Amino acid sequence: MRRVRYLPWLYAGPTLLLLILFLVYPSLDTVRLSLLGPNSETFVALENYKYAFTTNEMWTAFRNNAVWLILFTVVTVAGGLIIAVLLDRVKYEPVAKSLIFLPQAISFVGAGVIWKFVYDYNPNVGLLNAILTGLFPNADPVGWLVNSNVATYALITTGIWMWTGFAMVILSAAVKDVPQEIMESARIDGANEWQLFWRITVPYIGSTIAVVTTTMIINVLKVFDLVYVMTAGRYQTNVIANQMYKELYINRQNGRASAISVILLVAIIPVMLFNIRRFQEQEAMR
Amino acid sequence: MRTRNIKMVVSLLMMVAVLVTACGPMATEAPPEPTATVAPVMKEFEGQTVSVIATWGGDEQESFMAMVAPWEERTGASVEYEGTRDLNAVLTTRTSGGNPPDIAGLPGPAVLEQFASDGHLVDLSTFMDMNTLRQQYDQSWLDLASFNGGLYGLFTKVAVKSLIWYNPQAFEAAGYTIPETWDELIALSDQIVADGTTPWCVGLESGAASGWPGTDWIEDIMLRTAGPEVYDQWRMHEIPWTDSAVRNAWETWGTIVGNAEYLNGGTTGVLATNFGESPYPMFQDPPGCYLHRQATFIEGFITDQFPDLEAETDYNYFAFPPIEGDGMPILSAGDLFGMFNDTPAARSLIEWLASAEAQEIWARRGGFISPNRNVSADVYPNPLIGQAAELLTMADTVRFDASDLMPTAVNDAFWSGILDYVENPANLDGILQTIEATASEAYGE
Numbered sequence: 001m002r003r004v005r006y007l008p009w010l011y012a013g014p015t016l017l018l019l020i021l022f023l024v025y026p027s028l029d030t031v032r033l034s035l036l037g038p039n040s041e042t043f044v045a046l047e048n049y050k051y052a053f054t055t056n057e058m059w060t061a062f063r064n065n066a067v068w069l070i071l072f073t074v075v076t077v078a079g080g081l082i083i084a085v086l087l088d089r090v091k092y093e094p095v096a097k098s099l100i101f102l103p104q105a106i107s108f109v110g111a112g113v114i115w116k117f118v119y120d121y122n123p124n125v126g127l128l129n130a131i132l133t134g135l136f137p138n139a140d141p142v143g144w145l146v147n148s149n150v151a152t153y154a155l156i157t158t159g160i161w162m163w164t165g166f167a168m169v170i171l172s173a174a175v176k177d178v179p180q181e182i183m184e185s186a187r188i189d190g191a192n193e194w195q196l197f198w199r200i201t202v203p204y205i206g207s208t209i210a211v212v213t214t215t216m217i218i219n220v221l222k223v224f225d226l227v228y229v230m231t232a233g234r235y236q237t238n239v240i241a242n243q244m245y246k247e248l249y250i251n252r253q254n255g256r257a258s259a260i261s262v263i264l265l266v267a268i269i270p271v272m273l274f275n276i277r278r279f280q281e282q283e284a285m286r
Numbered sequence: 287m288r289t290r291n292i293k294m295v296v297s298l299l300m301m302v303a304v305l306v307t308a309c310g311p312m313a314t315e316a317p318p319e320p321t322a323t324v325a326p327v328m329k330e331f332e333g334q335t336v337s338v339i340a341t342w343g344g345d346e347q348e349s350f351m352a353m354v355a356p357w358e359e360r361t362g363a364s365v366e367y368e369g370t371r372d373l374n375a376v377l378t379t380r381t382s383g384g385n386p387p388d389i390a391g392l393p394g395p396a397v398l399e400q401f402a403s404d405g406h407l408v409d410l411s412t413f414m415d416m417n418t419l420r421q422q423y424d425q426s427w428l429d430l431a432s433f434n435g436g437l438y439g440l441f442t443k444v445a446v447k448s449l450i451w452y453n454p455q456a457f458e459a460a461g462y463t464i465p466e467t468w469d470e471l472i473a474l475s476d477q478i479v480a481d482g483t484t485p486w487c488v489g490l491e492s493g494a495a496s497g498w499p500g501t502d503w504i505e506d507i508m509l510r511t512a513g514p515e516v517y518d519q520w521r522m523h524e525i526p527w528t529d530s531a532v533r534n535a536w537e538t539w540g541t542i543v544g545n546a547e548y549l550n551g552g553t554t555g556v557l558a559t560n561f562g563e564s565p566y567p568m569f570q571d572p573p574g575c576y577l578h579r580q581a582t583f584i585e586g587f588i589t590d591q592f593p594d595l596e597a598e599t600d601y602n603y604f605a606f607p608p609i610e611g612d613g614m615p616i617l618s619a620g621d622l623f624g625m626f627n628d629t630p631a632a633r634s635l636i637e638w639l640a641s642a643e644a645q646e647i648w649a650r651r652g653g654f655i656s657p658n659r660n661v662s663a664d665v666y667p668n669p670l671i672g673q674a675a676e677l678l679t680m681a682d683t684v685r686f687d688a689s690d691l692m693p694t695a696v697n698d699a700f701w702s703g704i705l706d707y708v709e710n711p712a713n714l715d716g717i718l719q720t721i722e723a724t725a726s727e728a729y730g731e
Contacts, residue, residue, distance in 0.1 A: 056720065121551070121558030143554035146491070148709060232494040234705055235557075249375040251695040251728075252400070 027265065034258035048259035058260075060236055061243045064152050068159070068223055068239065073216045075160050077209065080167025084175050085197060087168075097172065101165035108162070112229030115158040119144035119230075148236040155226055155237055163219065167212050174208035175201060207282050214275040221268050240264050329362030331631040336365050338635075339376065340391025340621070343369040345586060349651045350391075356647070357638040363631045371493055373397075374694060381406045386626035389635060392439065394690030395430050396697065398624050402438040408625040409436035413633050414640070422642065427657045430686055431622055440640050441657045443648065444620035446674040447502050447581040447687065448606040451565060451588075454599060456573040468510070468609040471577075472541060478576055479547050486548045487575035488556045489564025490705060497701030499561045500539070500708065501689040503579060506617050508535040510609035514683050521688035523696075523729040527722040528715075536707060536714055538609065544711040550575040556708055562587040569595065579606065581619065582674045586653035597668035605677060615683035619690055620657065692725075699724040 037044050052058050083100060087093045103111060120126030121143050123133045129141035144154040178201055186196055202209070224241035227233055233242040240260060248257035342350055347369050354365045368387070370376045374397065380386050386406060392398050401407050414437070419428065423441070431439035450471075452464075460481065465471040478485040490499050509517050512531040519525045520532055546552045550567050551559060565584060567574025569592050578584070588601055595601055608614055625636055638644050642660035649656050652667045655675045663672040678684060689697045703717045 121554060140552070141554075143558045146554060146557035146705075146709075228494070232496065234496055234702060235709070245375070246698070249372075249378050250698050252378070 030258045030265075031262055033254055034262045036255050036258075038253045038255055040254045044255060048253075048255040049263070051256055052259050052263060057238060058240075058243060061238045061240045064237060064239050065221065065223075067152055068156055068220045069217060071153075071156050072159050072163070072220045072223075073213060076163045076167045076216050077171075077213050079160070079164045080169075080212070081171050081209065083164070083168045084172035085201065088172065088175055097165075097168065101169055103162045104165050106162070108225030109229050111158060111162050112226050115154075115161075116145065116230050119154055121146070145231055146235050151231055151235045151237045155230055158226055158230070159220070159223065163216065167216065170212050171205065171208060174205035178204045207278055210278050211275060211282075214271050214278070217271050218268055218275075221264060221271075329360070331634065332362035334363045334629075334631045336363055336389060336629070336631050336635050337368070337387040338365055338389045338391065339368045339370065339373070339387040341369065341371060341373050341393055342391065343371075345590065346653065349648045349654065352651060353644050353647045354635065354638070357635060357644070361631070361634060363635075365635070371495075377401065381626065388627040388629060388632040389623055389625050391621050392624050393621055394619070394687065395439065395622070396691050396693060398431060398439040398622060399433050400694065401624060401626075402433050402436070406626055407438045408628045409438060410440060410625065410636065411437040414637060419640065422640070422658050422660055424657065424659070426684070427620075430691075439622035439624045440636065441620045441622045442639055442645055444618055444655045444657045444678070445581040445583050446655065446678050447617040447619055448506050448615070448677075449579070449581065449603040449674065450606055451568070451578045451580060451584060451601060451603045452576060453568050453573060454602050456568070456576060460576075462576065464604045465607055467607050468538075471607055475542070475548050475577070483573065484548065484550045484575050485577050486542060487550045487559075487564050487567055487578045488543060489559035489561045490556055490708065491558060491560045495701060497704035498689070499564075499580065500543075500704030501697075501700050502581070502617065502687065503539050503543075504535050504704075505685075505688050506579075506606050507538045507609065508532070508688075509615040509617060509683070509685055510606075510613060511535055511538060513613070514615060514685055517685055517688065521691055523692075523725050527718045527725060533714065533718060536718070540707070540711050540714075543708050553708060557705060563591075566591055569601070582655060582671060583653050585670065589652070597670045602670065603674075613683065614681065615685060616677055616681040617687060618678055618684055619687035693728040695728045696721065696725045 033040050034048055035043060035045060037047075083096075087096050090096070106114070117125060118127045119129075121129060121141055123129040123141050126141070126144075128144060132139055133141055142150065145151050182200055182204075183196060186200055191199065222241055223239055224245065227237055227239050227242050228245070231237045233239070233246065238246075241264065244257050244260040244264070247253045247260060338350075338354075340350070347367065351365070351367060358364050373390070373393065377386070377390060377397075381401065381404070392401075398407070416437075419437075427441045427444075428437060431437055431441065457463075460478075462474060462477070465474045475485040488499070490497055492498055505517070508520060508531070511534055512520070516525065516531050520529070525531065542548055543553070543556060549556055561580070562584070565578040565580065565588055568576065568578055569588070585597070585601075589595060592600075605614055605616075623636060623639055625632055640658070642656070642658045645654075645656040645658050645661050646665045648654040649661055649665045649671075650667065652671070655666075655671060655678070663675060666672040666675070689700050692700065699721045703721045706717050707714060
């Protein structure tokens, strides 16, 4: 037995090495860079963090990320769950599920381009404005992506379109896992479908809901591509990741960009830890 | 015992395989040496490639490739072109990763200066014949590309920006005449509104660079209301963005973009319409608008969409009229080539691109004004471009696009400010303060 003690390290070694090289080291280096100036030469202490928490642009980004966080997460998880439960009872389930899952096969950039057309201001191009002006001939088309009041919501809708299918597939698998015996006995005891859903299905798949929710939260904190492709962060749609990109490539502020990414990382870590803990508990239960 | 050994061997092998795979790219990192000349009559750079990166796509990319084709033919080398809309990010990544392209087509002197001051660009005066260059190029073009005593860029494709395009047929049908002052321009706009149509087509959408067409407006107006001296002070940030001269230029523009009746598609139409597509309504029947302010290169967008239109009879332009006094300053802009890797083939390509012979190729294909004096006016596909080139050489005052000369952070804030202003003109003070905050920091460094 003694001889194989190093074997786990042998298996895990290469992965560990790669993780340290490509994940741990860059993360630590980012923290170091976030304390340095624009050219990563002078030490500026916490100046970059002060900047990140005091400028208007960053507050817009924080606010938008918060809106994304709430709307996107709630709608994808709740929507995915409702669809999963409802489709569980129909014959055409596989077809419907495939259709809803389909957007997952499209890249963020592809989805961004598609929805840019859907939202186009010109009713001859934009589907939404075509419907709008078709139904109400007197209505003016809406600048979905250029009106600061609606642009962020337009982007979030695209995100929801892409990710509801993902939530649905995972939750659907969990829903099918709920033992029919429990459902049957509850029905015999006189529970209605509404009670079945809230008292049995939801508690039974609670850990899956938690995992899907945390995955969505991590997704949404990192959102970048859709915003970059569809509005480039203009019209008050900026998010944290886009501001980081802008500081790095346009403003050439290495320090600020690093500080923003550290803030993003710190925001994601608790969610990640929670996710891992839930996962471990789940594993332990099996 | 035996199986355990086998397991160990297998795991060791797997580890080695993973490591080897991980190190793969490193092992091949050393570039292959250029193959030695074997055949006696081989061309100078046979088999070599020169990588070029720029923002051109579509027609412009084809024109660029046509421009380098004779050089490829002559030297045996080939040009590997990559077009990107996000040039700054790609170049920053590649230069800091130690893998820059050999040559890049840069959209303005500010970007050039950035890479030059970081030490990424090659000083062209080290190998080019400066006397020949001075004979062929106006000193101002060379000065715009010179920093710290070195020449880091070469203008090849320039544009004249102070133009207002119109549809002569529609003008004639409605009985409109070409305005000669700003007041006449506004009077004409009012007349068009009174006649029940819309005077202006403005489009500001341009992906990540949305807003830039508005900066040209501000610059043209600023040149006319505040004069070239104040214009220079403004672009070098010697006066703040909150200065009354700057504010006045924005407000003057506001008489057009702040008036929804003037604009095809209204305010939202201005924000949502792509700059390239924005002049299209001018050629509809009945015309969706009568006036469109844009640089020479918009001609390419018009003729692509409406191939049957004839220059001068179906579309034409007049110079942006004077606002105060009678000065007719001309706003120009241009793309320049910078060289990141000093290789013999890249040197040779830069020398070719600088030549009148090369530039005539693109000039003949349209959408291109050459700054090279030896390029004859006859090569332009129609008289409009030749006349624009003439405007540039004859004007008393020529100024380069200020936003292209500003630090990229300021330029970006300028673009954003344009969009914010069109959406909410009442917020002008806040917009100018925001740009000023970015500027005072960017110039302070």
